[in-house]
Amino acid sequence: TSYSSALAFANQVGYPVLVRPSYVLSGAAMRVAQTPDQLSDFLQLATKVSQDNPVVITKFLTEAREVECDGISDGNYVLIGGIIEHVENAGIHSGDATMVIPPQTLPPATIEKMTDYSRQIALALNIRGPFNIQYLVKDGTVSVIECNLRSSRSMPYVSKTRGINLMTIASEVILGRQIKDIVKDLPPGNFVCVKSPMFSFMRLSGADPILGVEMVSTGEVACIGEDFYDALLKAMIAAEIRIPLKGNVLITVGGEDLKEQVIPVARELVELGFRIFATSHTADHMEVAGIKVIRLHKVSETKLEPNLLNCILKGAIQMVINLPLPSVVVEEFDNIMQDEYIIRRKAVEFNIPCITNIQLARAVVEAIKRQRDAKIKVKSLNEYHKQLKMTYW
Ligand SMILES: Nc1ncnc2c1ncn2[C@@H]1O[C@H](COP(=O)(O)OP(=O)(O)OP(=O)(O)O)[C@@H](O)[C@H]1O
Ligand SMILES: [Mg+2]
Incomplete structure (x- = not known):
């Protein structure tokens, strides 16, 4: 106070x-x-x-995974609708994060712990209806961010993936019914659902398409796939993010740690046949690691080619990976920050996918690798639900 x-x-x-x-x-x-x-x-x-x-x-926990649990409690029994893992580390608001059901990187013991905590919290709070709990997972320790006593943004996806309409059950529970009289708590199917956020940066003149703890997305779309990468690519396509399968990728990264972390991503892109364009500091790192890059001149160096801005304007860049520094160093590196902003903004204006998170960058590159020779198979929700032992729809 x-x-x-x-x-x-x-x-x-x-x-x-x-x-x-x-x-x-x-x-x-x-x-x-x-x-x-x-x-x-x-x-x-x-x-x-x-x-x-x-x-x-x-x-604020850095390098933590963020996970959510959507469920319903009737005061005696807690139905765990699903455990949802964010693709990005904690720090991106759940409305803006890419999410996957079921979790892909967590050990079963952690998922069990979260399921158990969720049941205990819902019963202790005497919840009768839907709830959403957000967790942080770091080094095996599970901490609670918040418990929302309401249906969540993710509940429709959890419902569809599970084949159980959680909203209907929650309404019945609120009216006094017991969960065990409505559904059997059967395990989910073996398909994967990914939610991808949608933004309106294009309509917001000058807005910086960068993500943080404050929600900035204006919509979202989810797709079901055979595995994580299938679902991820489908969800991104559905969110109108045109992930290229070949072409040129511009990589600009702030800070030493991220510059190291992006190296395997860049190497993978080169192996997949992409050409890497980079700004000077990122290019230095790449070259030391033996990755061939095309160096771009700063936006302000208008007379020198190849120039960053001109490359974007001419359509030479098919995807941008821009991993910015935390805001603390803004003043020190004002010029660099300005260039980074221009890159992100122009990417938005020219409808070039702009990835600003290392975990998402890794996932997208892996998805390109696995999926580019596979034809995307579209199945209706009903077809997925047919694979389940029971649905409540
Ligand atoms: N201690 C923390 N360490 C790291 N990240 C955190 C922490 N607490 C919150 N966050 C991040 O901030 C985001 C927003 O926080 P939180 O969910 O508490 O806000 P909210 O306004 O209550 O959100 P909602 O609209 O979902 O209710 C979280 O999704 C998470 O990414
Ligand atoms: Mg929240």
Whole structure:
């Protein structure tokens, strides 16, 4: 409730910390502070949004997986609709994250732990109806972000993937019925569902298509596939993201860590026959790792070719992988940040897929590798449901 206690708390738990005004939805005005100065700025913003209420500050976990559980409780029995894993690490709002049902990277023990926690939380809170719990998973430890006492954005996908209409059951439970009198809790089928977010950056003049803890998407679309990569490509196509199967990819990366992490992604793209274009610092790293790149001149170096902006404008780039630095270093690297913004913005304006997250970049490249020779098979939801032992629809 005071500036000094906020700063003391942040010092105690260590930066980064997540600042949120109380009682907001969709992460509105939530920010991740990397330094005390940023924390002060964000506290001002948070108090503007919600003046009379305290601000909540939490330790922001880096490199954590984010997972959700959608379910229904009747007070005695908890039906776990599904466990949903975010493709991106925690820090991208669940409305903006790419999601997959069932989880693809978590060990069974972690999933069991989350299922157990979800049951315990729903019963302890005496929930009668639908709920959604968001978790962080780091080094095998499962922590709760929040429990929403409502149906979630993901519940329609969970329902369709499971062949069980969770909303109908939740309504019946609210009216007093017991889950065991409505459905049998049978295991899901062996297909995979991916949700991909949709954005309206094109309609928002000048908006930076970068993702964070505050939700900025305006829609989403989910597709079912035979496996994760099949479902991912279908969902991205359905979200109007035209993932290229060949051509030129522009890679620009901020910070040493991400520059290292992007190397295997770039190498894979080269092996798949893509040509890599890069800005100077990223190009240095790639060349040291033995990856052939075409170096692009800065936007401001208008007379020097090949120029970053001209390449985008002429249609020479089919996909952009831009992994920006956390906002803390903005001032120090103002020129670079400006170029990065222009790359992202032009990608939006020219309808070039622009991937700004390393986990998603890895998944997309793997999907291109596995799927490019396979013809996408379209099946109706009914056909998938026929594979299930029981449906409630
Ligand atoms: N402690 C944390 N460490 C890392 N990331 C976090 C942490 N807490 C929240 N996040 C990230 O911030 C996002 C938004 O947080 P949260 O879900 O609490 O906000 P919300 O406004 O309640 O969202 P919703 O609209 O889903 O109810 C999460 O999806 C997650 O990616
Ligand atoms: Mg949330």
